[in-house]
Amino acid sequence: xxxxxxxxxxxxxxxxxxxxxxxxxxxxxxxxxxxxxxxxxxxxxxxxxxxxxxxxxxxxxxxxxxxxxxxxxxxxxxxxxxxxxxxxxxxxxxxxxxxxxxxxxxxxxxxxxxxxxxxxxxxxxxxxxxxxxxxxxxxxxxxxxxxxxxxxxxxxxxxxxxxxxxxxxxxxxxxxxxxxxxxxxxxxxxxxxxxxxxxxxxxxxxxxxxxxxxxxxxxxxxxxxxxxxxxxxxxxxxxxxxxxxxxxxxxxxxxxxxxxxxxxxxxxxxxxxxxxxxxxxxxxxxxxxxxxxxxxxxxxxxxxxxxxxxxxxxxxxxxxxxxxxxxxxxxxxxxxxxxxxxxxxxxxxxxxxxxxxxxxxxxxxxxxxxxxxxxxxxxxxxxxxxxxxxxxxxxxxxxxxxxxxxxxxxxxxxxxxxxxxxxxxxxxxxxxxxxxxxxxxxxxxxxxxxxxxxxxxxxxxxxxxxxxxxxxxxx
Numbered sequence: 001x002x003x004x005x006x007x008x009x010x011x012x013x014x015x016x017x018x019x020x021x022x023x024x025x026x027x028x029x030x031x032x033x034x035x036x037x038x039x040x041x042x043x044x045x046x047x048x049x050x051x052x053x054x055x056x057x058x059x060x061x062x063x064x065x066x067x068x069x070x071x072x073x074x075x076x077x078x079x080x081x082x083x084x085x086x087x088x089x090x091x092x093x094x095x096x097x098x099x100x101x102x103x104x105x106x107x108x109x110x111x112x113x114x115x116x117x118x119x120x121x122x123x124x125x126x127x128x129x130x131x132x133x134x135x136x137x138x139x140x141x142x143x144x145x146x147x148x149x150x151x152x153x154x155x156x157x158x159x160x161x162x163x164x165x166x167x168x169x170x171x172x173x174x175x176x177x178x179x180x181x182x183x184x185x186x187x188x189x190x191x192x193x194x195x196x197x198x199x200x201x202x203x204x205x206x207x208x209x210x211x212x213x214x215x216x217x218x219x220x221x222x223x224x225x226x227x228x229x230x231x232x233x234x235x236x237x238x239x240x241x242x243x244x245x246x247x248x249x250x251x252x253x254x255x256x257x258x259x260x261x262x263x264x265x266x267x268x269x270x271x272x273x274x275x276x277x278x279x280x281x282x283x284x285x286x287x288x289x290x291x292x293x294x295x296x297x298x299x300x301x302x303x304x305x306x307x308x309x310x311x312x313x314x315x316x317x318x319x320x321x322x323x324x325x326x327x328x329x330x331x332x333x334x335x336x337x338x339x340x341x342x343x344x345x346x347x348x349x350x351x352x353x354x355x356x357x358x359x360x361x362x363x364x365x366x367x368x369x370x371x372x373x374x375x376x377x378x379x380x381x382x383x384x385x386x387x388x389x390x391x392x393x394x395x396x397x398x399x400x401x402x403x404x405x406x407x408x409x410x411x412x413x414x415x416x417x418x419x420x421x422x423x424x425x426x427x428x429x430x431x432x433x434x435x436x437x438x439x440x441x442x443x444x445x446x447x448x449x450x451x452x453x454x455x456x457x458x459x460x461x462x463x464x465x466x467x468x469x470x471x472x473x474x475x
Contacts, residue, residue: 093436094124099470105143109460110161113143131176133187139168147244148311149405150304151390151455166248168193174202181208195228195248195299215274223266228252229299230313231260239401242313245299262295280332290322303405304390306397315402322349337365347381353409355381371422380413383452387411390455407449407457418445418466439472 103115117140123133142165174187183206191198204219228251235241250256272286295318302311326345333340340362347355361375386402387409420443427433447464451457 094475095472096120096122097470097472099468101466101468103464103466105461105464107144107161107460108462110144111142111163112461113141113145116140129178131178133172133174133176135170135172137170137172141166141168147300148302148304149314149390149393149457151394152459153454166194168196181212182206195245195251197226197252199224213276215276217272217274219268219270221266221268221270223264225264225266225294226252227262227264227295227299229260229262229295231258232313233260239315240305240310240312242315244302244313264292264294264296266293267291280334282330284328286326286328288322288324288326292320292322294318296320297404298406301405303393303403305393305403307394312403314404314406316404316406317351317402320350323347339363351409352385353381353383355379369424369426371424372420373422374419375416376418377416378413379415381411383411384409389453390457391453392455405457407451410456411452412456413450415448415450416445417448418443420444434475436474438474439470441468441470443468 098118098120100119101115101117103117104112105114106112117138119135119137121133121135123131125131142163144161144163146161148160168191170189170191172187172189174185176183176185185204187200187202189198189200191200200221200223202219202221204217206215206217208215228245228248230243230245232242235243245259250259252261253259268288268290270286270288272284274282274284276282297314297316299313301314303314304311324345324347326343328341328343330339330341332338341360343357343359345357347353347357357377357379359375359377361373363371363373365371384404386398386400387404388396388398389410390405393403420441422439422441425438425440427435443466445466447466449458449462449464451459451462453459
């Protein structure tokens with residue numbers, strides 16, 4: 001919803017997440033919406049070149065000099081397209097990009113969830129080796145969601161939904177040092193909303209080997225997050241007596257004793273290996289390891305437990321380790337002016353969520369300026385060891401200290417289908433023009449959820465729609 005930077009604590013595995021950027025954690029917690037992936041199978045960071053509107057026209061690091069000579073004018077773009085699809089870093093020119101994204105997850109019983117997300121990113125080259133970047137993004141979220149998770153059917157059905165709205169803002173900046181065979185980069189972002197604060201620092205490096213045909217990369221990110229919660233000190237450490245946060249009005253005010261701020265630290269390491277096998281074939285392997293330490297529950301959500309209708313606040317473990325391995329490959333078919341990309345990904349964490357994700361994408365040049373594309377993805381996962389559906393918690397209660405109403409911790413699968421269109425305008429004589437290219441793009445994606453029970457979390461929201469328009473100018 002990565003609409004802004006995802007805080008990976010809320011997504012069960014990452015493959016289940018529909019959007020290229022995230023709903024803010026606290027808003028996603030209130031909405032019960034699918035959180036975008038922080039465990040990114042592409043290895044992307046916010047603002048990475050893989051998030052470009054359309055493939056870059058710059059020459060690819062194919063290791064085969066002159067391979068585009070004597071070919072049609074669109075063919076040299078093939079290598080750049082493959083590298084863009086696999087998120088291989090390239091030296092950036094000055095660029096300004098803006099996009100606006102609309103996301104809607106309708107509900108059969110209430111207003112559902114709506115997100116409007118404008119975003120602006122700029123970057124510039126500081127001499128031949130340094131690049132600087134900055135960005136600003138906003139999530140405007142509104143909708144309705146039940147604050148108590150319970151059965152959706154029968155005499156004990158929970159149907160009342162509470163309307164809410166909130167806004168999250170984020171600023172970010174980065175600096176990169178690039179040499180012909182290596183690069184270093186570092187970045188910082190700060191996101192804030194009424195009940196959540198997040199400071200993020202990141203660093204990455206890459207090295208090209210074997211005549212630029214192999215790229216080894218390593219990225220690291222640390223989140224310093226603060227989550228507002230109800231002050232449950234009176235419960236004396238008994239989770240069944242915890243009460244949910246009723247409002248964010250007093251959050252992050254030191255003189256308000258009815259609320260507290262919990263810490264959440266997230267460490268993420270992402271190594272990857274990219275091989276340019278031929279000018280037409282690129283393959284990539286990678287992994288993600290992540291450790292979350294701190295408050296990870298939804299402070300607003302209660303769970304209906306037992307026949308006595310006790311409704312304590314959701315309770316999740318404060319420690320989690322998440323691991324993913326993935327492989328991607330891209331091939332360009334010059335006769336059809338078409339690229340094919342495939343991805344497979346496996347995931348497991350210490351809450352016993354296991355998942356598998358597969359994706360296939362096509363992009364085709366209609367002319368040297370027009371590009372169309374489409375993609376399809378399938379994701380399936382099993383639930384966390386402490387998860388039960390709403391009727392299970394009602395009839396059987398809980399064993400242990402943990403219970404949840406989070407859809408991303410339930411057994412589920414989803415399918416995503418999408419298409420995109422891009423137009424790239426380039427001046428006939430670049431040296432005499434104020435720009436080197438302008439890109440305009442639009443895309444739409446539909447997400448279909450398949451839950452294992454009519455009493456699963458968010459069973460009333462079985463689909464979602466994403467629409468995005470974007471423009472970028474490069475100099």
